[in-house]
Amino acid sequence: MKPLISVIFIFILFSCSENAQYIVENKDIEKKTEHFDIVYFENGSHELSVKAKDVLMKFARLSDISQKTIYLSGHTDKSGAEAANNTLSKTRVDAVKDFLIQLGMKEENIKSEFFGEKKPIQKGDSQQDYAKNRRVEIYLIQNIGGGNEEH
Numbered sequence: 001m002k003p004l005i006s007v008i009f010i011f012i013l014f015s016c017s018e019n020a021q022y023i024v025e026n027k028d029i030e031k032k033t034e035h036f037d038i039v040y041f042e043n044g045s046h047e048l049s050v051k052a053k054d055v056l057m058k059f060a061r062l063s064d065i066s067q068k069t070i071y072l073s074g075h076t077d078k079s080g081a082e083a084a085n086n087t088l089s090k091t092r093v094d095a096v097k098d099f100l101i102q103l104g105m106k107e108e109n110i111k112s113e114f115f116g117e118k119k120p121i122q123k124g125d126s127q128q129d130y131a132k133n134r135r136v137e138i139y140l141i142q143n144i145g146g147g148n149e150e151h
Contacts, residue, residue: 034140039096041134043079046091048099056096059138060103070105071139072096074114075121077130082116089114096136111141 036059039052048056059065074093076085093112101107122129 036138036140039136039138040131041092041136043077043130043134044088046088046095048095052096053099055138056099057103060100060105062140065105065140066109067142068109069141070100070110071141072110072112073119073137073139074112075119075133075135075137076117077133078117078120079130085116086114089116092134092136096138 037055039055072093074089076089093114097110097112120133122132
């Protein structure tokens, strides 16, 4: 059975750090999702910083990661053309995915989407706001209903 297209998420704040973790429960598709972290990028770049690589190496060391699907969500700020931002958000996701594969993650366990500038987490126009929007969010998804689902 395919998951419902319209999905309701309930976000519960798990910690208040800059890279806050969230627990997301998707009631419609009976999955439990944990928002692990966010990797940030410089303006116009898809290159992984030393800090980003450290975040991804920490992520790869999780003991139960092989039992879960990795979901990557790519984003940009609103500077530049929309088409260019869509491409950039995809190349950011690809950079994170490629690094995770280099660290031993299975490609078939990594799912991704990219949104360009469409889903900002900071709505302002300051350089700090823009910096928060240049990101790839990393989630772990695990079935909790035991059903057979397509990914």
